Amino acid sequence: MGATQKGTIDAANKAAAISKLREKGINPREIEESKSLLHMEVSLGSKKVKTQDFVIYCRQFATLIRAGVSLVEATDILAKQATSKPLKKALEAVEEDIRSGIPFSDAVRKHPKAFPELFVNMMRSGEATGNIDDTLERLANSYEKSFRLIKKVQSTLTYPAMLLVMILVVVFFMLIFIVPTFVESFESMDAELPTLTVWTVALGDWLRQYWWFPIGALAIGVVVFQYLYRNNEQFHYTVHYLMLKMPIFGPLLQKSAIARLTRNLSSLFSSAVPILQALTISQKVSGNPVVGKVVLDARSSLERGSSLTEPLEKSWIFPPMVTSMTRIGESTGSLDYMLEKIADFYEEEVERTVDTLKSLIEPLMIVILAGAVGLIVAAIFLPMFSLYENM
Secondary structure (H helix, E strand, O other), X not given: OOOOOOXXXXXXXXXXXXXXXXXXXXXXXXXOOOOOHHHOOOOOOOOOOOHHHHHHHHHHHHHHHHOOOOHHHHHHHHHHHOOOHHHHHHXXXXXXXXXXXXXXXXXXXXXXXXXXXXHHHHHHHHHHHOOHHHHHHHHHHHXXXXXXXXXXXXXXXXXXXXXXXXXXXXXXXXXXXXXXXXXXXXXXXXXXXXXXXXXXXXXXHHHXXXXXXXXXXXXXXXXXXXXXXXXXXXXHHHHHHHHHOOOXXXXXXXXXXXXXHHHXXXXXXXXXXXXXXXXXXXXXXXXXXXXXXHHHHHHHHHHOXXXXXXXXXXXXXXXXXXXXXXXHHHHHOOHHHHHHHHHHHHHHHHHHHHHHHHHHHHHHHHHHHHHHHHHHHHHHHHHHHHHHHHO
């Protein structure tokens, strides 16, 4: 008979702790959750799994299942090697559930911050049809393409914003530190300052005295914007509507939204998810309330016995090519294939648009920077020319 031992072990719950101990050949008599601060993780609520971590997990999971590894073994392997703590905890809990006989889709459904609704419903459909490996392959491809698309759009929007911040920093520095040194020299010579110089000096003086005002106003504006964006549906909708209407970046966001929606719908239809349920899921994961509203209208149209295409044709968001191909897909019973082709087309369009915008944004920002700095330099040198003329 072995000696009694005491110790601690990291596990998601008591059942997971017992399972880990038995794997090591230890039969526990009593299990208690530690209340010590040394073993307690400090967290502000349940953290959401990052999109990048989930995309990697989805691809690895699909590869393991395709190689013939069981769901339980694949989940155990991915839980042990997961670098994301929220994902690791979720996978450990899922493993315990499926070991106890709970279906995989029901197990992952308990963790909405780790597993998106699209993933849960497609896995449920895959379990029902017995095509889990094909379903996971579609999911992995869909998430990888969507993630790559989102990153491209984000980088395109972030680049000009960063350049604009740099331009403002350079202009503020010149107004606050460079301009005053020249103005003191002009005043000592009793030089008459041109209007441009007077305005530039006045702006620099105001910024030196009230530098906190624009910074504070910006900070308050950001906080108020975030609060309204997260808590006010009408404001949230209006922001996305205005973004889609922007002259340069609006078409890019529109193409990205269409590609994301059609990719998700195609994946759901291919996995035999019922069309009404697929539309509900796609509306929730569309990432754009303007597009989501049209999807809800399409769902209502189908419930009334009308076609899916009719609400799309009435919306300015979807070009004629999208509605025409959707109508053909409906009439021929190949809607999943048509939606996949639409997604492929618009993903390529987004990539081409991103490359074009990146090639145009840099010289445009250089022109803006040159113009702003040029005005300040002109404000400095105009009085010098006047002095030389009077000498």
